[in-house]
Amino acid sequence: ANTSANSTDDVKIMRLANVVSDDRSLSKAFYKFKExxxxxxxxSIQVEVFTNAILGGDRQIFEGLQLNTIQGATMSxxxxxxxxxxxxxxxxxxxxxxxxSAYKVLDGPIGQELLDKLPEQNIIGLNYWExxxxxxxxxxxxIETLEDLQSLNIRTLENAMHLKTWNTLGANPxxxxxxxxxxGLEQGTVDGQENPVGNxxxxxxxxxxDYLTKTNHIYNASPFIISKxxxxxxxxxxxxxxxxxxxxxxxxxxEVNRQESEEGYNLLEKKGMEIxxxxxxxxxxxxxxxxxxxxxxxxxxxxxxxxxxLSEID
Amino acid sequence: MKVIKWLDNNVEQTLLVIFSSIMxxxxxxxxxxxxxxxxxxxxxxxxxxxxxxxxxxxxxxAVKKQRHIKVDVIVLFLKDRVxxxxxxxxxxxxxxxxxxxxxxxxxxxxxxxxxxxTSPGMSVPxxxxxxSAPVGLGLTAIRLLQQLFKQYKYFKNMDKxxxxxxxxxxxxSI
Amino acid sequence: MASIxxxxxxxxxxxxxxxxxxxxxxxxxxxxxYSGILPLEFISQSLITSVDSxxxxxxxxxxLAGEIMGKGGISRRLFNTAESMxxxxxxxxxxxxxxxxxxxxSISGSGPATVAAIGGIMIPEMVRIGYxxxxxxxxxxxxxxxxxxxxxxIPMIMYGVTGGVxxxxxxxxxxxxxxxxxIGLMIYSYFYSKKQGYTGNGIPFSFKRFFKSIWDxxxxxxxxxxxxxGIYGGIFTPTEAGVVAVVFGLIVSLxxxxxxxxxxxxxxxxxxxxxxxxxxxxxxxxxxxxxLMTIEHIPTRxxxxxxSVSDNTLILTLLIMIILLIVGCFMDTTAAIIIxxxxxxxxxxxxxxxxxxxGVVMIANLAIGFITPPLGVNLFVASGISGIxxxxxxxxxxxxxxxxxxxxxxxxxxxxLSLLLLGS
Ligand code: NA
Ligand code: NA
Numbered sequence: 070a071n072t073s074a075n076s077t078d079d080v081k082i083m084r085l086a087n088v089v090s091d092d093r094s095l096s097k098a099f100y101k102f103k104e105x106x107x108x109x110x111x112x113s114i115q116v117e118v119f120t121n122a123i124l125g126g127d128r129q130i131f132e133g134l135q136l137n138t139i140q141g142a143t144m145s146x147x148x149x150x151x152x153x154x155x156x157x158x159x160x161x162x163x164x165x166x167x168x169x170s171a172y173k174v175l176d177g178p179i180g181q182e183l184l185d186k187l188p189e190q191n192i193i194g195l196n197y198w199e200x201x202x203x204x205x206x207x208x209x210x211x212i213e214t215l216e217d218l219q220s221l222n223i224r225t226l227e228n229a230m231h232l233k234t235w236n237t238l239g240a241n242p243x244x245x246x247x248x249x250x251x252x253g254l255e256q257g258t259v260d261g262q263e264n265p266v267g268n269x270x271x272x273x274x275x276x277x278x279d280y281l282t283k284t285n286h287i288y289n290a291s292p293f294i295i296s297k298x299x300x301x302x303x304x305x306x307x308x309x310x311x312x313x314x315x316x317x318x319x320x321x322x323x324e325v326n327r328q329e330s331e332e333g334y335n336l337l338e339k340k341g342m343e344i345x346x347x348x349x350x351x352x353x354x355x356x357x358x359x360x361x362x363x364x365x366x367x368x369x370x371x372x373x374x375x376x377x378x379l380s381e382i383d
Numbered sequence: 384m385k386v387i388k389w390l391d392n393n394v395e396q397t398l399l400v401i402f403s404s405i406m407x408x409x410x411x412x413x414x415x416x417x418x419x420x421x422x423x424x425x426x427x428x429x430x431x432x433x434x435x436x437x438x439x440x441x442x443x444x445a446v447k448k449q450r451h452i453k454v455d456v457i458v459l460f461l462k463d464r465v466x467x468x469x470x471x472x473x474x475x476x477x478x479x480x481x482x483x484x485x486x487x488x489x490x491x492x493x494x495x496x497x498x499x500x501t502s503p504g505m506s507v508p509x510x511x512x513x514x515s516a517p518v519g520l521g522l523t524a525i526r527l528l529q530q531l532f533k534q535y536k537y538f539k540n541m542d543k544x545x546x547x548x549x550x551x552x553x554x555x556s557i
Numbered sequence: 558m559a560s561i562x563x564x565x566x567x568x569x570x571x572x573x574x575x576x577x578x579x580x581x582x583x584x585x586x587x588x589x590x591y592s593g594i595l596p597l598e599f600i601s602q603s604l605i606t607s608v609d610s611x612x613x614x615x616x617x618x619x620x621l622a623g624e625i626m627g628k629g630g631i632s633r634r635l636f637n638t639a640e641s642m643x644x645x646x647x648x649x650x651x652x653x654x655x656x657x658x659x660x661x662x663s664i665s666g667s668g669p670a671t672v673a674a675i676g677g678i679m680i681p682e683m684v685r686i687g688y689x690x691x692x693x694x695x696x697x698x699x700x701x702x703x704x705x706x707x708x709x710x711i712p713m714i715m716y717g718v719t720g721g722v723x724x725x726x727x728x729x730x731x732x733x734x735x736x737x738x739x740i741g742l743m744i745y746s747y748f749y750s751k752k753q754g755y756t757g758n759g760i761p762f763s764f765k766r767f768f769k770s771i772w773d774x775x776x777x778x779x780x781x782x783x784x785x786x787g788i789y790g791g792i793f794t795p796t797e798a799g800v801v802a803v804v805f806g807l808i809v810s811l812x813x814x815x816x817x818x819x820x821x822x823x824x825x826x827x828x829x830x831x832x833x834x835x836x837x838x839x840x841x842x843x844x845x846x847x848x849l850m851t852i853e854h855i856p857t858r859x860x861x862x863x864x865s866v867s868d869n870t871l872i873l874t875l876l877i878m879i880i881l882l883i884v885g886c887f888m889d890t891t892a893a894i895i896i897x898x899x900x901x902x903x904x905x906x907x908x909x910x911x912x913x914x915x916g917v918v919m920i921a922n923l924a925i926g927f928i929t930p931p932l933g934v935n936l937f938v939a940s941g942i943s944g945i946x947x948x949x950x951x952x953x954x955x956x957x958x959x960x961x962x963x964x965x966x967x968x969x970x971x972x973x974l975s976l977l978l979l980g981s
Contacts, residue, residue: 082594084852123851129606135498136491138599152500190498220420227504232424243422244504246611248718249794252725257791258417399830400823403621406614410800414793427611434614435605438841441834442578444827451576452835452889456931458574459947473575480579483586487601516604 207261439519607844618799629810648750671704707735885926
């Protein structure tokens with residue numbers, strides 16, 4: 070009740086929302102951001118953190134930013150691409166061979182160019198935090214080669230590019246609601262799923278999955294995005310504080326996320342999962358196999374942005 | 384006139400049957416196709432959006448049939464005349480809410496159409512999904528006005544012939 | 558202050574019999590206008606996003622399946638099976654009615670729907686053979702609560718979705734507690750019947766008749782195994798199981814029993830869609846209400862307040878049970894679950910409850926509210942069927958209330974009753 074009284078005065082309330090649990094790096098980063106911004110603005114911006122989908126799922130949060138019911142958020146580029154098509158490119162499988170090449174592209178002019186498209190959606194994109202690489206788990210067999218993947222039922226997002234990717238890899242992609250996934254894996258409605266390692270840990274998938282292959286098939290960047298009406302309501306000084314806090318927190322978040330992933334793998338091994346590294350040469354086969362997905366992308370979106378990214382990585 | 388009469392009698396039922404049928408068929412297909420090793424990418428989403436439309440059209444139908452869930456113990460202790468007045472007040476409150484949702488729901492739908500946001504599975508504009516609330520509550524508003532009209536007429540007649548009781552058993556839920 | 562506006566207007570609107578969904582959304586709206594913490598678009602956005610959920614979609618399917626099977630000649634066949642087992646015992650027809658409710662509960666996810674499906678046949682039947690009408694009505698009204706405890710169960714779906722708990726696990730966990738409550742009600746009915754001199758039907762038990770009635774009811778009796786077996790065999794998800802139940806019910810009622818005609822189908826579908834809408838209207842509006850509570854930090858404060866009452870786990874547990882019983886008297890189950898689960902789940906987890914176990918306890922508790930005035934949905938439906946008014950019926954239900962309370966105690970203090978079948 071106190072906060073509401075203040076909000077009509079000069080204190081600006083900034084509600085941050087995400088859908089990951091409170092102890093994940095993306096949430097810890099919110100708390101750090103809160104600390105910095107409240108201190109630097111001497112309380113003229115008051116930050117409230119709502120993790121764990123308390124304020125709704127990704128779609129609701131994004132719309133919340135558009136409507137300024139929520140002021141700041143991070144979410145994977147996948148859901149963002151439903152609003153701003155250019156972000157679809159980050160769902161291309163095996164686009165970034167490693168984190169450093171992802172950082173190089175995202176933190177450079179290409180990343181900025183994409184963020185600059187968000188104001189059309191009434192949103193300001195500041196920079197790219199991360200949820201890390203998506204990995205494949207299943208409970209049929211250790212996936213070491215492309216052949217191992219054939220006709221496995223893999224739960225995917227209800228997303229055309231993901232469906233096509235797993236189809237071209239020879240699996241049987243099965244869209245299923247995340248809320249029903251645990252039971253689906255437990256009961257064998259699907260054989261496997263693909264998510265960043267943090268999700269595998271948080272959702273206890275290790276209880277119902279035997280093998281994890283480090284496919285690194287999609288790097289999940291999580292842009293830090295802000296409601297444009299809120300951004301416009303800030304003074305120039307406040308905007309600067311928010312932007313520089315976001316940059317500082319981004320470095321912190323990526324660092325914590327790397328540690329968290331390491332700890333995640335250790336935990337999964339301790340829980341009895343077999344962790345499989347994909348050999349360089351096998352990864353190359355996967356990359357070649359998904360070439361139709363790239364062709365399809367070029368047909369639909371043109372090749373300019375993709376070529377820019379590929380030349381940046383090389 | 385014939386068309387309006389037909390719509391008055393059937394519009395909600397017809398839509399509800401259509402949406403329910405699509406939901407049942409597309410999820411049946413989803414299970415069936417998965418068992419045969421080729422999953423669908425649109426079935427869940429289609430069913431879900433029909434479900435949302437079904438809810439908001441169903442709200443109107445439930446007003447027509449006076450079946451919304453409420454706590455009406457106090458009403459049972461009131462005299463018939465007071466009951467009718469209270470029922471009219473409740474309907475007016477509901478009507479005010481319906482108008483709010485029509486205005487703000489349409490506003491969001493229009494904004495979403497403008498931002499061009501589409502659904503992940505079928506790539507339909509999300510504005511269509513959000514239209515369900517203002518359209519459903521639009522129908523609801525019409526139903527509420529019909530009832531207010533009936534209640535007003537009934538109330539007027541009560542002055543003339545006393546002692547006839549209105550059926551107020553309109554609480555029902557699952 | 559904002560929280561006073563929120564709860565104050567909500568209570569006031571409920572009191573003057575505004576539909577619950579309207580009360581939830583209007584109180585949220587007035588809070589937003591009063592406090593200015595969020596733009597009003599928040600409400601109309603939440604109306605869509607809160608119901609845009611695949612797990613919740615199990616609700617309309619299980620409602621439709623229950624409606625089809627209730628009208629499709631299934632209740633009568635289930636009863637014949639139960640009667641062939643118990644009919645010749647003292648109070649046999651009352652006990653057979655309860656068993657029929659248990660059978661039907663394993664098809665239907667709803668309490669009042671179970672009362673409607675079984676009460677329509679069984680209350681007149683019991684009265685015909687000389688049972689007191691109030692007793693007969695009470696038997697069905699209370700046993701109807703099994704509709705939400707024995708799986709499938711709409712409140713369990715809501716609990717699972719709101720609390721992030723596996724719906725499939727909740728379903729399994731409800732089996733033994735449901736049977737236990739059924740047995741409790743049967744025991745009471747037996748002693749009451751004995752006192753009243755309600756003897757059996759005089760037809761000696763025969764295996765031939767028993768197996769014949771099972772064979773006649775085979776399509777109805779196999780249904781629960783398809784639902785639960787399908788979910789646990791990895792063939793489909795709980796939501797998909799609802800669709801399978803619809804399709805199966807259609808085949809049985811239209812083609813095998815032939816008790817529903819094709820031209821009756823649109824009305825059945827439209828009616829269950831309407832029931833769906835009345836429930837989902839509450840879900841859609843309660844979500845905005847709940848999120849406003851969260852933004853106002855009410856859950857944290859309630860948690861702190863409850864935990865500050867005592868350090869004693871037992872006292873806190875009983876306190877929560879009493880709160881739920883009171884809420885069950887006044888509030889719709891769906892609204893209660895959506896609003897209270899985020900408040901209570903953190904507390905009970907801290908007290909050491911398994912979330913699945915607590916789900917069964919919470920739903921069994923709220924199901925007692927089905928038979929208590931002022932808002933008791935089973936009470937309303939049973940009263941509508943038998944013509945006994947709410948007040949005398951509530952009085953007749955008092956012993957049943959205590960039977961359910963005792964079984965609730967067992968379910969609360971013996972977690973194994975819920976968790977045994979889960980093997981955890
Ligand atoms: Na049930
Ligand atoms: Na009650």
